Amino acid sequence: MRTSILDRYHPATLLSLTSLFWAGNMVIGRAVADAMSPIGLSYWRWVIVIAVLAPFCWREVLAKRTQLSRSWRILLLLSVMSTGLYNALTYWSLHYTTATNTTLLNSTIPIWVMVASWILLRHLPPTRALLGFLTSLLGVLFIVAHGHPGALFTLAPNVGDLIMLIALFIWGFYAVLLRYRPADLSPLGYVFVTGVIGTLIATPFFLIDRAVSATPDLSWQALAAIGYFALFSSLAATLCYNNAIDRVGPVHASLFIHLVPLFGSLLAIAFLGERPGWQHLIGMALILSGILQARRAAVAAPRR
Numbered sequence: 001m002r003t004s005i006l007d008r009y010h011p012a013t014l015l016s017l018t019s020l021f022w023a024g025n026m027v028i029g030r031a032v033a034d035a036m037s038p039i040g041l042s043y044w045r046w047v048i049v050i051a052v053l054a055p056f057c058w059r060e061v062l063a064k065r066t067q068l069s070r071s072w073r074i075l076l077l078l079s080v081m082s083t084g085l086y087n088a089l090t091y092w093s094l095h096y097t098t099a100t101n102t103t104l105l106n107s108t109i110p111i112w113v114m115v116a117s118w119i120l121l122r123h124l125p126p127t128r129a130l131l132g133f134l135t136s137l138l139g140v141l142f143i144v145a146h147g148h149p150g151a152l153f154t155l156a157p158n159v160g161d162l163i164m165l166i167a168l169f170i171w172g173f174y175a176v177l178l179r180y181r182p183a184d185l186s187p188l189g190y191v192f193v194t195g196v197i198g199t200l201i202a203t204p205f206f207l208i209d210r211a212v213s214a215t216p217d218l219s220w221q222a223l224a225a226i227g228y229f230a231l232f233s234s235l236a237a238t239l240c241y242n243n244a245i246d247r248v249g250p251v252h253a254s255l256f257i258h259l260v261p262l263f264g265s266l267l268a269i270a271f272l273g274e275r276p277g278w279q280h281l282i283g284m285a286l287i288l289s290g291i292l293q294a295r296r297a298a299v300a301a302p303r304r
Contacts, residue, residue, distance in 0.1 A: 045233070089166055120173065
């Protein structure tokens, strides 16, 4: 059984910190969206994470190389989904949409975890949970359509919102598959290994991006943002989230993600001057209502 210094803290505390770090990721990502390409932001954040963790993890990884080689498939999949796709897609979406939108859409993670649990584990949710899913989906569509649902049929929705929804769909599967990571690998070791694998896979795409796009030179704003992404959005948030998932499960842990839009909206107001519109408030109310319906259904369902 894995032990960690994080075990001293209540899972609710760890999940609240995770939501705060992820909200900061959205707001800062929006602020520096034009300072570096999405692939560059994602790539350099993990380079820093690897450099920070290497002195603490290389001995463990070397000692457990045989066990890791047996788990290469799941480690590869988790690395691509988290280190690669989710991060890059998030920063890409922030080129086209607001931090407020991305944090609000992020609150639908519990729904995508439920969908992934059904697809991968055949955990069929009860009818009440499905109604909650539809309610939350209505809230998402309301935000994407800027409060005018008819726009979904007449106008193209914001491409940034659609990219963010793809990223969240991928994250739902990641949260469910996380239970299959090597059990004897420490939390730091897991972050290090998946960071290395994901960064190696991303390197050719990063080099192509550098060659074909007019990527700006690194500014101090971009460097500061990458430092935050690496130390807080990547390292601290991943450790807190993974520890909480081990203790309370992916579905219960994902319910705390609705704190992301709360923190994100406050940060966006304070630092970006964004103001949530009426469509955000209605959409958020529908999303939270759906999540609460799904949560009550999960609690009321008999255990097998």
